[in-house]
Amino acid sequence: MSHSASPAPIDMPSVYHLLQHVCQQQPSAKAFTLIKQLAPELVDETVSYQTFFDNLHRTIRLIRHHVGLSEDSSQRPVVSFLLPNISEAQYILWAAESCGIANPLNPLLSVDALTVLMDKAETDIIFALGPNPRTDFWQKAQAAAAKSARDIKLVPVVFPADEAPAFSAQLSDFDAAPLPQQWLPIQTDVAAYFHTGGTTGSPKLVVQSQANHLATANAFVEAMQASEKDTLINGLPVFHVAGALVLGLGGLAAGIHTVFPTMAGFRDPQVIKQYWQLVERYQATLGGAIPTSVAALTSVPIDSDISSLRYLLSGGASLPESVGQDITKLTGLELYQIYGMTETSGVIAMPHLDAPSKLLSAGYKAAGMEIAIDELAPDSDGVGEICVRGPMVFENYLGVSESPLTDGWFRTGDLGYLDDEGSLFITGRSKDLIIRSGHNIDPVVIESCLEEHPAVSLAAAVSKPDAYAGELPVVYVQLHEGADVSIEELMAHAKQHIDEPPAQPKAITLLDALPLTAVGKIQKTELRALAAASAVKEQLAEHEPSVAVDITAKMLSCGKVSLDVSTSESSESLAQTCHHLAESLNLEINF
Structure with a gap:
């Protein structure tokens, strides 16, 4: 059945109702394929849309059981998780949004940062990849739960833990029957808390509604000309809006088949090396990745039939023009860019597929989105801060009383301009x-x-x-x-x-x-820290040439660089030099 006659996602009462509609249309179609291993031979597992929807129902009942909710309770629990982008993560993400609030977390965050985010979200239950030799997700989840003032239930996923069987083993204990009406959300309900990017400090939690997510799905369906005939390789993490919402929910809304290339996604070097082979094996029609992965793909010879690909996508950061030229030359395909951020549920600009791509363009305003440029100076040649307003734009950060919006407009912090055709070009970050x-x-x-x-x-x-x-x-x-x-x-x-x-x-x-x-x-914060360490090392060599020093640097959450200076020949003179450098270079130097 074609999706062209289906209701627009934005017209649905909630994300749950959107998923229900798609799964009822094509129950036997492939929803997800997880590549479990690439070598020595490829092993994968495929889930149909009917299985996905049945397991979504079971996951909702599992969540409510562990949180201790009665059948007639309308309480919406907060579900945090530390998971790779795999089939089980999809059950948990959309079940959480359907019966409560999803809180996907970056497993690379410190235990302290995870604890702060979980407590701020008022987490009721955590799903984490169970104990295994390759990741510390479970250990971090345990430590964060132990440090929390809340009584949080932990459920291991894929791998069992000493204290509990794995999620899939528990799932079979619950019913896949239709859900009571009082459990289901409406458009104004909060759907998720996504944290802003970063691997240090304590990021903010962006409050996203059901309506925000439906608008993102709608923008994807309208722009990408995708249908149940398409297959997408999604190697982005589930805690990021691009992986979860733009490609994730957008892909589900279009009824496409999504392939998850191992638990590590595009961070697995073997996935990049075998990318063109995977395109041929799964007959992928939608391809691409973030700019750094696209850059890596330009060095991978095409030894497979990639004629199934219709176009390539990139997003998450500006794509260097040379990389775009190289990938187009290599593949013969148009490469389009998508632009969005956490505060806009992943979508601001989308491509016009009926026109040739503009390699430096981030796309055109997405369905329902307004874009305005606040010029910084009269001689800015149209370049200014990008401001946006529309149904994807969030309303607030969790726990922050002051609104980040002015008459519905959000200042992105990105610099750019619109050309005569309405194509958006990003020239940089104002804070950069x-x-x-x-x-x-x-x-x-x-x-x-x-x-x-x-x-x-x-x-x-x-x-x-x-x-x-x-x-x-x-x-x-x-x-x-x-x-x-x-x-x-x-x-x-x-x-x-x-x-x-x-x-x-x-x-x-x-x-x-x-x-x-x-x-x-x-990760420019790490590079700024390296640059600061270089500056201090040069100055110390000039003022204290006979003393060998060792410097480690890190970027603090406040934006300041902190450096630890150690030496085997401590002296008052060196201490005074460090103090002077801290003041003159606006750094925090610990000696």
């Missing part, structure tokens, strides 16, 4: 600006220049603290596999192609691989 002696430098100018060099795969420009200029631009570079180039050549390339002298980088550092967040974005 490097301010050198009062001169505002957009890192994208530097990064784009270096990424045009044939040897460069990725570049990330950050600020290095300087007592005189305040900040200096420096760049960290990852080369294409097998490429060889000198720092001198890259510096000459930057000087030749960056017109404004203040924006020309003061230093270029080659790294084997740029540090990435859990969702594959370049």
Whole structure:
């Protein structure tokens, strides 16, 4: 049955009702396939839409049982989980949204950060990957629950724990029958708390409603021309809005078949190496990944039949033009970008598939979304902060009384402009600006220049603290596999192609691989910490040339860099120098 005649997702009473509608339309169609292993031979497991919906019902009853809710209770429990993007995570995510509030958590967060988030969300139950030799998800869940002031039930997933059988074994004890009406949500109910990105500090919890999620699903269905005939490889994590909502819920709304490429997703190097083979095996029609994974794919020869692919997608960060050109040359396919953020349930701009892609464009405003540019200065050439309003936009952060919206508008913090055709271009982050002696430098100018060099795969420009200029631009570079180039050549390339002298980088550092967040974005906080450590080390070498020092640095949640300086030859002079550097460079230095 074609989805073209189906009601729009946004017209549904809730996400549950949307899933019910799709599953009733195509009960025997493939919903999910999890690749359990790639080598020595590929092993996978497929779940139909009917099985998915039956297990969703069972999971709802399992959650209510463990939380201790009676049959007639309308209480909506908060369900936190630390899981990879696998079939069981899909049961738990959508069951949580259907009977309560889902709270997907990044397993790379510290136990302290997880505890804060769980307590802020008022967690009732945690699902976590059970004890196994490859991850510490279960140990973190146990530790966070133990530190919490709340009485939280723990359920292991995939792997059993000493104190409880695995989720799948427990699931069979519960009924798949239809649910009582009083358990079901409505559009104004809270659907989920998604935390903002980051692996340090205590991120905020973004409150998302059922209506927000339906609007995201609607935007995907309208823009992506997807149907039950499509297959998508989704290697993004379930705690991220792109993996869970845009591709996840959007894909379910369209009735597509989703393939999860191992528990590690796109973080598994073997998945990238075998990506084109997986396309052929599963006849994937929708392909792509985050920019860093797309960059890696440009180095993977195509040794398979990928004619099933209709187009490629990228999102989560700006895609370097050279990477887009390389992947299009390699595959012969159009590559389109999607732009969104946690506060907009993953969607702001979507592609127009009927038109050729614009490699530097983030897409066009999604269905129902309004986009306005708040220009920073009269001579900004239309570049300003991107502001958005629409049904995907959240209303508040959990526990924060002050509204982040002005007349419904949310300031994204991203800089960009709209061209004459309404295509959105992102030029940088307002908070990423490097301010050198009062001169505002957009890192994208530097990064784009270096990424045009044939040897460069990725570049990330950050600020290095300087007592005189305040900040200096420096760049960290990852080369294409097998490429060889000198720092001198890259510096000459930057000087030749960056017109404004203040924006020309003061230093270029080659790294084997740029540090990435859990969702594959370049971790600029780590690079800023490296740059700060470099600045302090240089200054100490100048003032205390005879003393060998060791420096470790980290970015604090407040945005300041903290450095630990250790030496075998401690002295009052060195302590005074560290104190002076802390003041002059605006750093926290522990000596």
